[in-house]
Each structure stands twice: as structure tokens, then as C-alpha cells.
């Protein structure tokens with residue numbers, strides 16, 4: 001599936017167990033691999049980034065046994081990999097790339113490290129410069145300062161002082177620190193410039209200590225790895241839930257959950273060693289109601305809604321992305337500062353965030369290292385949009401939150417596999433979408449009138465999906481495009497400029513309510529509706545009507561294709577004779593000429609085309625209720641639908 005369509009949701013609440021922390025998982029794997037003894041790791045994250053690290057360790061000859069039940073055994077190599085020559089492919093896993101670069105540069109072998117094209121655009125020069133001070137031989141295979149790299153066996157000069165820059169990525173310092181015990185000598189690392197993202201370095205120091213190596217530090221400037229340091233397995237290591245992944249659910253709770261049924265994440269809490277747990281404080285500053293236990297956190301919305309904040313995000317660089325989307329639900333502007341590192345992540349996250357929020361109609365300002373978000377208002381409402389994710393898991397996860405105020409499509413949702421493969425399944429379990437009543441049936445059955453009345457009675461939105469096929473046919477014929485030319489008609493459908501307002505329909509600004517109902521356009525609609533590319537092009541346009549407080553959709557495939565999760569599905573029909581008679585009377589009432597037999601023949605031909613086409617044929621779905629209006633008036637049929645809906649809610 002290359003997109004996921006999210007309806008507007010009306011509520012959120014419930015508990016979710018988090019996947020393992022990416023930062024802890026990849027550090028723990030490398031430390032276990034370098035240690036003496038076997039380490040049993042519990043709760044390791046199963047994702048692309050950890051898969052790349054596991055493959056790399058396998059290539060290097062480290063024995064890893066998956067015991068099932070979420071447990072892995074890693075047989076440590078005591079600082080010396082069995083395989084001394086290898087080429088490693090590390091995808092876009094920054095944590096794996098940086099830490100393996102440092103480790104293998106000091107490991108007395110010949111290695112090539114590569115990644116996906118984006119990995120080759122992410123800087124690594126600061127780490128390479130630091131490793132060269134120890135005598136490491138590192139060659140840039142393409143561009144200076146960037147992967148891919150060749151690391152060769154070299155005479156490492158142990159000990160002394162190594163200088164490293166800390167203001168581009170903290171992963172450089174992390175990689176260096178993890179690798180230094182391989183030299184056996186006391187080494188002092190001096191950070192030049194400001195050290196960003198410190199909490200990640202804390203995770204590194206914490207885990208190194210669990211494997212027996214205590215790093216002495218002076219402030220955040222100087223770190224000393226002692227002489228004779230060596231990693232020894234702690235036996236069992238439990239990976240906490242991922243605090244960055246928790247941010248999406250906590251924000252969801254802060255936007256849409258009540259105090260009685262908050263959103264609760266399990267797997268991180270008060271005892272966490274991950275800096276991103278402090279994301280909860282940022283939400284609190286926006287007014288969210290947060291509660292914290294040893295290994296859980298819950299969030300719900302404050303009575304008056306969230307308030308915009310200005311926040312230095314240096315301590316929560318990843319989770320801060322979630323704030324950018326939460327900001328559209330706040331009163332007042334939100335400004336996120338100190339986020340320069342966003343520009344060198346999976347994508348340029350400042351630019352990506354600004355572009356995609358902009359598609360929703362959000363006003364965004366960006367600077368080199370900051371982003372400001374002004375929430376929507378009556379003059380600047382949000383609009384449904386198709387969101388691109390730039391192969392960045394966090395973009396996909398962040399934007400799911402926007403569905404609390406507008407339906408949207410998220411392209412390539414599978415990119416969450418980097419850190420959270422089943423994110424959208426878990427998200428959907430916590431939310432209540434706006435209800436849909438799907439009313440399908442043949443032409444002239446009265447479903448249009450019934451649907452509009454039901455929508456009116458409930459205060460719901462109304463989608464006349466047939467109108468979109470009619471408008472496509474009309475627009476195609478206006479542009480001289482043949483109704484048989486599938487690609488060209490699909491293009492017309494994709495660019496359709498329509499507006500539904502107060503019972504009128506406008507095509508490219510022109511009122512077309514009557515023009516789209518002529519017999520010729522009806523015949524054209526039935527033809528273009530049989531083209532799969534046209535149906536695909538109109539899919540999101542229809543789902544964009546799926547808004548709070550609810551929707552009544554009328555058509556042929558509302559219940560089967562467009563809204564398969566509809567709360568109530570109805571197949572509203574009448575015999576061909578009855579429908580032909582209704583149309584005949586309608587035409588007479590308008591003073592038009594009409595021929596009963598011709599109307600019946602035309603209607604039967606259209607029924608046949610709608611029900612025999614291979615894509616989305618007209619038929620009663622197994623889960624749709626039959627409403628036969630042969631002997632029912634509009635009022636009675638409307639009442640029946642409302643009764644059925646009432647019984648479901």
C-alpha cells in the first residue's frame with residue numbers, strides 16, 4: 001500500500017505498549033557484540049534500523065540467536081570481530097552508521113560502509129576527523145565528509161586527547177565513546193563547540209556503564225574513558241519502550257482525549273534513561289494533563305485546549321517534531337528553536353515540515369534553526385491534503401495527528417518501519433473516526449434525496465459521489481477529452497476544480513447544477529465511472545468529506561470501496577419499473593417530453609453497466625442492509641435510515 005487515508009477523528013483514548021527504544025536497541029546490540037560473554041536482550045525493537053545493525057553484526061561474525069518471545073542472545077566477541085574484511089550496507093540507520101564507523105575504524109580490519117543515497121548526504125566528517133587523530137585510516141569513497149567510507153587496518157595511536165565537534169550531531173561523540181575502549185588506553189575526548197542533543201549522549205554513557213565501562217565527564221565538554229576499559233556483559237538487558245515513539249500517542253491524548261479516558265503509553269515512565277521522556281513536559285507547558293508512573297505516561301486534553309509555546313528543543317530534537325503538528329491545535333503561535341540538527345536527519349526536517357504543514361493550510365515560518373507555526377482560524381481553515389513523507393518515519397507518524405482536525409492522505413506510510421512498523425495499526429486502535437453512513441444503490445432509487453435528508457437531520461456532511469463522476473464527464477467534454485481515453489479522463493478527474501455550496505455545484509467557478517444532470521452527461525458519467533484510473537483519481541477527493549461530526553455518502557461503492565469501515569451500510573433500491581416511473585413523472589413535472597419505454601430501457605442499460613463493470617460494481621455488500629423503496633415514500637425511507645443509525649449508536 002503506498003498511502004493511508006485517515007478520516008477526521010472525533011475522540012482518542014486507551015493504552016498502547018510501545019515498541020523498544022531505537023537508541024537503546026542499537027547501542028545495546030553493539031555493546032553486547034563487543035562485550036565478553038553472552039548478553040540476553042529483552043524487548044529489542046524490531047524495525048529497519050535494528051535490522052541493519054543485526055545484519056552488520058552477522059556479517060562481522062557475531063553470533064546472534066533469536067530466542068523468539070522477544071528475546072535475543074548476543075555472543076560477544078570481546079572486542080575482536082571474527083570477520084576482518086567486509087562490506088556493510090546500513091540503509092539510513094544513522095545510529096548504526098556512526099557507531100560502526102568508529103568501532104570498525106579502530107578494529108584492525110578492512111571494511112566498507114555504505115547506505116541509501118540519503119545516508120550518503122548525511123555528514124560524518126566530524127567523526128572521521130576525530131578518528132584520524134587516533135591514527136585511523138579512513139577514505140571517503142565519494143564526497144569528502146560523507147559516506148560511503150573505506151576503513152583500513154591502521155596503527156592506532158592509543159591514548160591522549162581527541163577533539164570532536166559536537167554541534168552537528170551528537171551521534172559522532174556517541175560513536176567515538178562506544179569505540180574507545182577498544183584501544184585499551186586512557187583517552188580524553190574534548191568536545192569543540194556546543195554539544196547538541198545531550199540526552200542521547202547520556203543514554204550512551206548509561207549503557208556503557210551497564211557493560212562495565214565508566215566514563216568520567218566534566219560538564220559536557222570533556223569525557224575520559226579509563227585505561228584498561230573493557231566491556232563485560234551484564235547478563236540480561238531490558239530495552240525500554242521508545243520515548244520518541246511515545247510522543248505521537250501522548251500528543252494525541254493532549255489533543256483529543258478526556259481525563260476520564262486518557263491516552264496512556266506503557267514501556268517508558270519516570271525511570272526512563274531516554275531524554276525524549278521530557279517531551280511530556282513540553283506538552284504540559286502547552287497545558288496538557290500529564291500523569292507519570294514508573295513505566296507509563298498518560299496524556300489528556302486540558303479543559304480550555306492547548307496553548308502555543310516557545311521552546312528550545314535542543315534536549316528533545318526528535319520528539320520536538322511532534323510539537324510542530326500538535327501546534328496546529330493550540331491557541332496562539334508555537335515557536336520551536338535550536339533545531340538545526342533537523343536539517344541533517346532522514347530528510348531536511350525543517351523544510352519538509354514547513355512544506356507539508358503548508359499543504360494543510362497552516363501558516364509556517366522557518367529559519368536556519370527554528371520553525372514557527374500559527375494555528376488555523378476562521379480565515380485560515382485547515383484543508384484536506386496529501387502529505388509526502390520523504391522516507392522519514394517521523395514525518396509519517398507526526399502527520400497522523402493532523403487527522404484530529406481534518407481528513408488527510410499520508411503517502412508511503414510503510415516508511416515508519418524504520419522505527420515503528422505497525423504504527424498506524426496502533427494509532428487506529430486509539431482513535432474514533434467520525435461516523436459514516438454509506439448509502440449505495442442504482443440510479444433513480446431516491447437515495448440522493450434520502451441521503452441528503454438523513455445528513456440534514458443528523459447535522460452531518462453529505463457526499464453526492466455521483467456528482468464527482470458527472471463533473472468529471474462534463475469537464476472532460478468541455479476540454480474535448482474523449483470519455484474513452486482513460487489516462488486523459490483520470491487526469492481531468494485529478495485536477496477537477498469543484499465547489500459544493502448551498503445546494504449549488506460549481507465547476508471551475510461556473511454554476512453547473514443543471515448542466516451535470518443532462519442525459520448526455522449522465523451517460524458520460526456512467527462511462528467514465530467504469531475506468532479504474534478515474535475511480536482511483538477520485539478516491540481521496542471523496543474521503544476528504546469524511547469529517548466530524550459525521551458523513552452520509554451516497555453512490556455505488558460507498559460501503560465497498562470508499563468507506564469500507566462505515567458504521568452503517570445501506571443498499572437502497574427499487575425495481576426498474578418503479579424507478580423508471582419516478583423518473584418519468586419527474587420529467588413530466590418539469591414540463592419535458594418523456595417516453596416511458598425509452599426511460600426504462602436507458603435505466604436498465606445503465607444498471608447493467610454499473611453492475612457489470614469489473615471495478616467497484618454496483619451490488620449489495622454482505623454487510624449492507626437492504627432498503628427496498630418500491631412501497632416506501634421519501635419520508636418513510638429517511639426515517640428507516642435514521643432508526644437503523646440510532647440503533648448502532
Ligand code: DC
Pocket residue numbers: 443444465466467469470522525526527529530554555556557558606610
Ligand atoms: O448517482 P448518479 O446517477 O449521480 O451517478 C452518476 C454515475 O456515476 C452513474 O453512472 C454511476 C456512477 N457512480 C459510480 O460509479 N460510483 C459512485 N460512487 C457514484 C456514482
